[in-house]
Amino acid sequence: MSEATRGAARAAAPVLHDAVLNALGLEITSGRHAPGEALTLEQLQQRFGVSRTVMREAMRLLESLNLVHSRRRVGLVVQPMHRWRVLDPRVIRWRLDGPGRDDQLRTLTELRVAVEPLAAAGAARHATAAERERLRSLAAQMRQLGEAGELEAFLRADVEFHALLLQACLNEMFTALTSVIAEVLAGRTEHGLMPRSPRSVALDLHEQVARCVAAGDAHGAETAMRELVDEVRHAIGTAPAGGAESEPA
Numbered sequence: 001m002s003e004a005t006r007g008a009a010r011a012a013a014p015v016l017h018d019a020v021l022n023a024l025g026l027e028i029t030s031g032r033h034a035p036g037e038a039l040t041l042e043q044l045q046q047r048f049g050v051s052r053t054v055m056r057e058a059m060r061l062l063e064s065l066n067l068v069h070s071r072r073r074v075g076l077v078v079q080p081m082h083r084w085r086v087l088d089p090r091v092i093r094w095r096l097d098g099p100g101r102d103d104q105l106r107t108l109t110e111l112r113v114a115v116e117p118l119a120a121a122g123a124a125r126h127a128t129a130a131e132r133e134r135l136r137s138l139a140a141q142m143r144q145l146g147e148a149g150e151l152e153a154f155l156r157a158d159v160e161f162h163a164l165l166l167q168a169c170l171n172e173m174f175t176a177l178t179s180v181i182a183e184v185l186a187g188r189t190e191h192g193l194m195p196r197s198p199r200s201v202a203l204d205l206h207e208q209v210a211r212c213v214a215a216g217d218a219h220g221a222e223t224a225m226r227e228l229v230d231e232v233r234h235a236i237g238t239a240p241a242g243g244a245e246s247e248p249a
Contacts, residue, residue: 020048020058023036025090027076028067029097035080036154039068065091096187105236108184109154113229115174116181120209120225122169124218131168132214135161139203139210146198154198161206163226165213202228 024044027033040086045055059076062068066083084091095104123131138161145154159182166178205228212220 007050015231017050017054017057020044020050020054021061021096023048024058024062025065025067026097027092029084029091029094030060030100033078035078037078038071038075039078041073056119087177087180089179092180092183093187096184096190102236106186108180109229109233109236111177112181112184113226113233115177115225116165116229117222119165119169119171119174119214121222122171122174124213124216126170127168127213127221131164134166135164135210135213136207138164139207141204142198142206146203149197151189155186156168159185161210163228165209168213202231205231 017107024039033039039059041052041055041059044059045052050053059068059070063070063076065085065088066079069079071077086092092104092108095101123135124169127135138157141157142146142154142161145151145157162185163178166174166181169175205224208224209221209228212224
C-alpha cells in the first residue's frame with residue numbers, strides 16, 4: 001500500500017467511525033434496540049461494511065456512554081435508559097433527533113428550571129465586572145439580532161449568554177452543565193422548535209436578567225430567570241406532539 005493510500009485510509013477512518021457511532025447511538029436511544037438485546041462486532045461490522053478496528057472504537061465509545069455493556073461470549077448488551085450518561089451532549093443530541101424528542105425537551109427544561117435561576121442569582125453575587133458587562137452586551141445583541149431575524153447569530157449569542165451565567169455563578173456543578181444547556185438551545189433551533197422571530201417578552205427577560213446581574217441584585221436575577229425558563233416549560237408542556245414554537249431562552 002502506498003503512502004498516499006495509507007493516508008487516505010487514515011483520513012476516512014474518523015468519518016466512518018462517526019457515522020457508525022451516530023447511527024447506533026440514535027438507534028439505541030430511540031428504542032430500535034431494546035434493553036438486553038445483544039449486538040456482536042461481527043454482525044455490525046458486516047452491516048456497516050467497516051473494519052474491525054473502526055467497529056471496536058465505535059462500540060468502545062458507546063460503552064463509555066453506558067449505552068451498551070460488554071459481556072463475554074454474549075457481545076455488547078444494550079442497556080436501559082437509567083444507566084445511560086444522559087447528560088452527555090451526544091446522548092442528548094441523539095435523543096433530540098429521535099422519536100423521544102418531546103420527553104427529552106421536557107426533562108431538559110425541567111433541569112433548566114431547577115438550575116438556571118439559582119445560577120443567575122449566583123452570577124449576581126460573584127460575576128466579575130467584565131462578565132457583568134458582557135452579559136449586558138449579549139442581551140443587547142440578542143435584541144438586535146432577534147428583531148432583525150438573524151437567527152443563527154441570535155443562537156450563538158443566546159448560547160454564550162446562558163453559558164456565561166453558568167460560569168460566572170462560581171458553582172462548579174452548575175458550570176458542568178454548560179454543554180448540556182448549549183445542546184438543548186441548539187437542538188431546539190435545529191428542529192424548528194423556536195419562533196421565526198424571538199418574542200419581545202423573552203428579549204425583555206434576558207435584558208432584565210443582565211441588568212440585575214450587573215447591579216448585583218441576586219433576587220431580581222433569580223426571579224427574571226425563573227420567569228424566562230418557566231415560559232419555556234409552559235410552551236413545551238402545551239405544545240402539540242412533535243414540537244411547536246416556543247420562547248427563546
